[in-house]
Amino acid sequence: MPSSRAHWWFIGPALFLMAVILLMPIGIAGVMSFTNYSLGNPGADWVGLENYEKIFTRSTYQKMFGATFRYVFVVVPLSVGLGLGAALLINSTKRFGDFYKTIYFLPVMAALIAMAIVWEFALHPTIGIVNSTLEKGCGTVLESWSWFSQGCDRGFPLWLTDRDYAIWTVAFIGVWQGFGFNMVLYLAGLTSVPRELYQAAEMDGAKSAWERFRLVTWPMLGPTTVFVVTISFIRSFQVFDTVEAFYPQGGGPSKSVYVMMFAIYEKAIQQNLMGIGAAITVVFLVFVMFLTLAQRWLVEKRVHYS
Amino acid sequence: MSDLSLPANGTASGAFSVPSFRFSATETLKHLVLILGSLIVLLPFYVMLSYSFKSPAEIMQNIGGFFGAQESFRDDYCVKLGKDIADCMVTPAIYNYTTAFHKAPLVRYLLNGVIITASIFFIQVLVALPCAYALAKLRFWGREAVFGLVLFCLLIPVHAIALPLYIMLAKLGLTNSYAALVIPWTISVFGIFLMRQFFMTVPDDLIDAARMDGMSEFSIIWNVMLPTAVPALLAFAIFSVVAHWNDYFWPRIVITGNRDLFTPPLGLREFKGDADGDNFGPMMATATVIVAPLIIAFLIAQRRFIEGITLSGMK
Numbered sequence: 001m002p003s004s005r006a007h008w009w010f011i012g013p014a015l016f017l018m019a020v021i022l023l024m025p026i027g028i029a030g031v032m033s034f035t036n037y038s039l040g041n042p043g044a045d046w047v048g049l050e051n052y053e054k055i056f057t058r059s060t061y062q063k064m065f066g067a068t069f070r071y072v073f074v075v076v077p078l079s080v081g082l083g084l085g086a087a088l089l090i091n092s093t094k095r096f097g098d099f100y101k102t103i104y105f106l107p108v109m110a111a112l113i114a115m116a117i118v119w120e121f122a123l124h125p126t127i128g129i130v131n132s133t134l135e136k137g138c139g140t141v142l143e144s145w146s147w148f149s150q151g152c153d154r155g156f157p158l159w160l161t162d163r164d165y166a167i168w169t170v171a172f173i174g175v176w177q178g179f180g181f182n183m184v185l186y187l188a189g190l191t192s193v194p195r196e197l198y199q200a201a202e203m204d205g206a207k208s209a210w211e212r213f214r215l216v217t218w219p220m221l222g223p224t225t226v227f228v229v230t231i232s233f234i235r236s237f238q239v240f241d242t243v244e245a246f247y248p249q250g251g252g253p254s255k256s257v258y259v260m261m262f263a264i265y266e267k268a269i270q271q272n273l274m275g276i277g278a279a280i281t282v283v284f285l286v287f288v289m290f291l292t293l294a295q296r297w298l299v300e301k302r303v304h305y306s
Numbered sequence: 307m308s309d310l311s312l313p314a315n316g317t318a319s320g321a322f323s324v325p326s327f328r329f330s331a332t333e334t335l336k337h338l339v340l341i342l343g344s345l346i347v348l349l350p351f352y353v354m355l356s357y358s359f360k361s362p363a364e365i366m367q368n369i370g371g372f373f374g375a376q377e378s379f380r381d382d383y384c385v386k387l388g389k390d391i392a393d394c395m396v397t398p399a400i401y402n403y404t405t406a407f408h409k410a411p412l413v414r415y416l417l418n419g420v421i422i423t424a425s426i427f428f429i430q431v432l433v434a435l436p437c438a439y440a441l442a443k444l445r446f447w448g449r450e451a452v453f454g455l456v457l458f459c460l461l462i463p464v465h466a467i468a469l470p471l472y473i474m475l476a477k478l479g480l481t482n483s484y485a486a487l488v489i490p491w492t493i494s495v496f497g498i499f500l501m502r503q504f505f506m507t508v509p510d511d512l513i514d515a516a517r518m519d520g521m522s523e524f525s526i527i528w529n530v531m532l533p534t535a536v537p538a539l540l541a542f543a544i545f546s547v548v549a550h551w552n553d554y555f556w557p558r559i560v561i562t563g564n565r566d567l568f569t570p571p572l573g574l575r576e577f578k579g580d581a582d583g584d585n586f587g588p589m590m591a592t593a594t595v596i597v598a599p600l601i602i603a604f605l606i607a608q609r610r611f612i613e614g615i616t617l618s619g620m621k
Contacts, residue, residue: 010437014433017493021489025474026462026470100344103344117589122350184612240554240555245575261466281467
């Protein structure tokens with residue numbers, strides 16, 4: 001090994017940037033969350049835990065947590081489940097697998113802000129393609145479904161502007177955008193499942209596809225699942241583009257889509273309330289770091305043999 | 307999982323394939339489900355492309371199929387400018403796309419997008435590659451600590467710390483500049499981690515031989531390690547470019563008002579902000595133009611793209 005000091009030149013820039021761009025902001029956010037700082041003010045007052053108290057007591061922020069968790073707990077299970085389902089189906093068909101894979105991956109590549117604008121169009125109550133397609137189903141057997149006949153009588157939902165539907169519609173777009181990514185990860189996971197295991201399982205009496213899935217595929221996909229679930233959590237916690245595109249002001253009908261990233265943006269950037277924005281940032285970071293640490297812990301426990 | 311050997315035939319043929327070539331009900335059912343899924347996935351792409359060809363009237367009444375009738379219609383704005391009505395008849399598809407490029411400096415936005423994504427990737431490699439080399443192949447005091455720091459920083463999503471970053475940049479007077487768009491992304495701990503894992507697999511002999519030839523550590527990085535790392539770098543490039551071309555949150559925060567610095571997503575957003583009934587077509591044309599480069603590149607080099615985007619799965 002060389003005795004030169006070259007390595008300091010190699011790691012120096014990276015170390016410096018890590019400290020300034022990644023670590024320092026966390027410290028700044030931490031300190032600022034105890035103040036009422038605003039950009040442009042010469043100083044700031046120390047307000048102690050006041051910002052955190054607001055976050056955990058005021059109804060606006062209760063709505064924020066409600067919207068965020070509703071979004072996350074719809075998007076994560078659905079995008080993981082659909083990702084796994086699509087991967088299993090594609091893996092088991094003999095033909096056109098690559099074709100479906102390409103299509104399902106398209107939303108991952110497309111700029112979400114652009115697709116959000118298109119979805120807003122498609123879901124438009126009067127000129128949107130979704131409701132006009134649904135109306136074509138009126139008068140058919142679909143009317144026996146009470147929700148559907150109600151839509152035919154009184155008009156189909158306004159989707160994005162109806163407070164009962166808004167968050168679920170935004171979550172649907174999140175699933176639409178994200179499940180292809182999970183599918184690709186699962187497809188990669190499936191290629192590493194040894195085929196001998198299926199033969200062994202069959203010899204042990206696992207005759208049905210479900211039994212083989214339960215005994216071989218699912219346990220072998222354990223590490224993939226842990227990763228896919230974590231990354232889906234982190235990605236959906238960070239949802240912003242769709243919310244900002246649909247509701248540039250206020251976070252949707254009666255704040256029902258007021259997710260955390262949008263709250264940070266609104267409070268800190270639009271209203272210049274840096275203290276409260278910093279406090280939300282800290283809470284957000286705690287969530288995300290906790291999730292990632294939980295993932296690493298699970299991986300080290302070797303989930304696939306449990 | 308690594309202690310189980312990979313089977314040679316474990317590629318496309320799957321776990322549940324039925325060993326027969328005749329018509330099978332399950333196979334048909336699977337395709338039906340997959341096709342239904344494809345239709346839902348493709349719906350917004352269809353809407354986007356179709357509306358970018360249609361006239362305002364066709365969009366409003368939801369008629370005209372995919373391409374629209376392409377009958378010329380009167381451009382009211384042109385009439386308002388006092389020109390002859392006959393000169394103001396336009397074909398929808400041509401009108402939509404020319405308006406997209408004329409109403410806003412779309413070319414400028416696209417150029418900004420290219421400049422930003424290219425500089426981010428270039429600086430990321432410049433910073434990450436030497437660090438990854440040092441962590442993988444040099445022995446020095448504190449190496450484990452530095453690597454531990456890298457692992458810790460992997461936990462931090464940059465979007466989540468946008469607020470303090472914004473304040474820091476504002477204090478330096480750097481908001482509304484290219485620098486503001488690039489600086490937060492100059493350090494990719496993920497890039498360091500990825501390259502380090504890759505360099506670990508490069509044999510030490512190769513480096514020793516280069517040292518014997520009198521190469522400096524610096525030229526080893528750029529002349530020996532870089533060429534071996536091209537496949538990994540390519541995947542990382544796709545990962546990085548896709549993320550930053552499509553990024554909306556960060557540009558939205560640091561760029562306020564100055565159109566010359568808008569990235570494509572910001573340009574589209576502004577277009578939406580002042581779109582009225584007649585401008586839906588041009589807006590969809592703008593969306594198409596912004597989304598198209600990555601989609602086309604993806605369709606051409608699918609395998610590489612999927613590899614690049616799912617890189618984060620290699621952790």
